Amino acid sequence: xxxxxxxxLAHHVKNRVVGFNFKRSGRTVSKCFHECLRAMIRCQKEFWxxxxxxxxNSTDPKWKWFxxxxxxxxxxxxxxxxxxxxxxxxxxxKNEIATNVLGVCSQDMQFIYVLPGWEGSxxxxxxxxxxxxxxxxxxxxxxxxxxxxxxxxxxMGFLSPYRGERYHLSxxxxxxxxxxxxxxxxxxxxxxxxxxxxxxxxxxxxxAILRSPAFYDIITQRRIISVCCMLxxxxxxxxxxxxxxxxxxxxxxxxxxxxQFIESIEAxxxxxxxxxxxxxxMWNMRNA
Numbered sequence: 134x135x136x137x138x139x140x141x142l143a144h145h146v147k148n149r150v151v152g153f154n155f156k157r158s159g160r161t162v163s164k165c166f167h168e169c170l171r172a173m174i175r176c177q178k179e180f181w182x183x184x185x186x187x188x189x190n191s192t193d194p195k196w197k198w199f200x201x202x203x204x205x206x207x208x209x210x211x212x213x214x215x216x217x218x219x220x221x222x223x224x225x226x227k228n229e230i231a232t233n234v235l236g237v238c239s240q241d242m243q244f245i246y247v248l249p250g251w252e253g254s255x256x257x258x259x260x261x262x263x264x265x266x267x268x269x270x271x272x273x274x275x276x277x278x279x280x281x282x283x284x285x286x287x288x289m290g291f292l293s294p295y296r297g298e299r300y301h302l303s304x305x306x307x308x309x310x311x312x313x314x315x316x317x318x319x320x321x322x323x324x325x326x327x328x329x330x331x332x333x334x335x336x337x338x339x340x341a342i343l344r345s346p347a348f349y350d351i352i353t354q355r356r357i358i359s360v361c362c363m364l365x366x367x368x369x370x371x372x373x374x375x376x377x378x379x380x381x382x383x384x385x386x387x388x389x390x391x392x393q394f395i396e397s398i399e400a401x402x403x404x405x406x407x408x409x410x411x412x413x414x415m416w417n418m419r420n421a
Contacts, residue, residue, distance in 0.1 A: 137162055138169035142361060145341040170353070173360045180363035182243035186277055195325045196240055198415050202292070203273070204245060205280040205329040206237040208257040211249070211337075213354050214346040225253035230346065234358060235260045237271060237279065238332045240325075242378070243366045246271045249358040250351070257284050258398075261291075265396055273395040280326040289404050290395035294319045295412075314416035318408075321415060335377045336365050 137151050141162075148159040148166075155162070173180075184203040191197040210231040215223050223230045231253040237246040248264045248271075264271040273279065273290040280292055283300070287293040294300050295315040300323050311317040337343045340361040347354055369375055 134165040134169055137165050139364075141166055142340050142342050142357070142364070145345060145347065167353075170356055170360060173363060174356055177359065177363055180366050182239045182241075182245050182366055184239060184245050184277075187240070193240070195321075195328075198321050198411075198418075199280065199292070199325060201277050202325070203277050203279055204237060204239040205326045206235065206246075206261070206271075206291075207282060207326075207329045207333070208260060208284075209234050209236060209333045210253055211343050211358055212346045213351060214348050215351055219252075219351075222252040222254055229253065232351075232355070232358070233257065233260055235264055235271075236329060236333060236362070238329050240328060241369070242328055242332045242335070243369055244332065244362045247359055247362045250355040258286065261285065261398060265398065275395060280322060282326065286398055286400050287405060287408060288398040288400050291398050292322070292408065294322045314412040317416050317419055318412035331378070332365075335375070336361060338380065339365065339368075339377050 137155055137157070140146065140151055140154070141148075148162040151157075152159045152162045157165075186201045186203055187193075187196045187199050189200055191200070196202065210225055210227075210229065211234050212229060212231045213223065215230060220230055223232065225231050225233075232249055233251040233253055233255050235246075235248040235251075235257070236244060238244050246264065248260060248267075251260045251263070261271075265273070275290075278290045278292050283294055283296050285291055285293050295318065298313075298315045298319050299309075299311070300319040311320050342357060343361055347357060349357070
């Protein structure tokens with residue numbers, strides 16, 4: 134059952150192909166696939182990574198600048214199959230039919246939280262706001278934060294880069310070093326936040342069923358996305374070396390178990406001032 138289940142996820146083959154390979158009927162293959170899918174969903178709490186904040190004494194060159202950071206988050210599009218009536222809502226800016234998936238990952242490229250299912254036409258900020266208000270949604274304790282890109286608001290719990298300044302790592306290559314605190318902050322922010330891009334890259338490279346629309350109903354497709362993320366975590370936990378990671382290009386905690394969590398995201402002068410102070414502190418440490 135598990136072998137047939139993994140074969141469908143990894144190679145995105147039809148039931149009749151799997152049935153031929155395993156000498157089983159298409160009906161048996163379908164039954165086994167959905168039983169494994171439901172079993173994974175029932176025990177999903179065992180697979181998600183628990184966030185661990187960056188400590189003051191961290192020596193990681195990418196993350197040591199961001200004390201109390203829990204990881205990074207971003208949205209990605211995964212193509213889905215929907216009815217003709219629903220296609221306008223799922224159509225992205227690139228004219229693809231896809232779901233907007235919110236992914237939150239830790240510093241070691243394991244998923245902390247995933248929210249699939251939103252229509253492709255939905256803005257990333259709308260998806261994040263929904264995740265924060267759900268009963269079992271994304272939890273961000275006060276005093277901690279995630280790195281986000283410029284498409285999100287720079288607000289309490291979510292640290293975004295400076296807009297209008299150089300940001301992507303390619304902007305700082307070939308001797309083009311940062312010249313201001315804001316540029317230096319953006320460079321370090323991009324270097325650390327790149328973890329979520331790499332996470333998505335490995336996820337889609339490993340599971341072929343995420344690279345093209347699967348002909349299941351949308352509820353099943355959402356579950357498939359979540360289960361692929363769970364299996365991604367399991368593989369990275371059990372394997373000392375993830376061979377998929379070597380093929381992905383660079384450019385593409387108990388102590389956070391608090392009673393009060395951030396339940397919304399909005400810009401604030403206090404948070405912007407804190408970011409300015411952090412950028413200046415990083416710049417001073419860099420020139421020290």
